Amino acid sequence: MILLSELLGDYTRAFKGAAVAGSPFITVVDDSRVFLGTTVRGAPIYTIRGNKLFKGIAVSGHPLATLVGDLVFKGIQISGSPLARLKRTFSIKGLSVSGYPIVTVPSGNVATLFAATYHALQS
Numbered sequence: 001m002i003l004l005s006e007l008l009g010d011y012t013r014a015f016k017g018a019a020v021a022g023s024p025f026i027t028v029v030d031d032s033r034v035f036l037g038t039t040v041r042g043a044p045i046y047t048i049r050g051n052k053l054f055k056g057i058a059v060s061g062h063p064l065a066t067l068v069g070d071l072v073f074k075g076i077q078i079s080g081s082p083l084a085r086l087k088r089t090f091s092i093k094g095l096s097v098s099g100y101p102i103v104t105v106p107s108g109n110v111a112t113l114f115a116a117t118y119h120a121l122q123s
Helices: 004-008 110-122
Strands: 011-016 026-029 033-036 046-049 052-055 065-068 071-074 084-087 090-093
Touching: 011 110, 026 110, 046 110, 052 110, 065 110, 071 110, 084 110, 090 110
Parallel strands: none
Antiparallel strands: 011 026, 026 033, 033 046, 046 052, 052 065, 065 071, 071 084, 084 090
16 A cells, blocks of 8 residues: 555666666665665655754764765764765765765766765765
């Protein structure tokens, strides 16, 4: 049975590495709630609020990661060496401008790319 909220939600999927099809690594609903795989029910593993990523359903307090421009930093740190750099539809580890993608988001959704990059690097 499909819920009406599932039909009305805006889903964006991320894939590990350079893949652009198949089983998604994570699914982001309405640019804010992050779920593992294709599951979109229950408690999210992360919540995105602006340029910050929080654990579970939290939307305040100490973030797990912060997005500044195209750079992903751990926690509230916004200087120094970033975890990754976002490039259009994929992300690359560290400050590198080229290399093998950590994750790929075919739609290019920045919030999904941000959350998937953090999850891939921290899991």
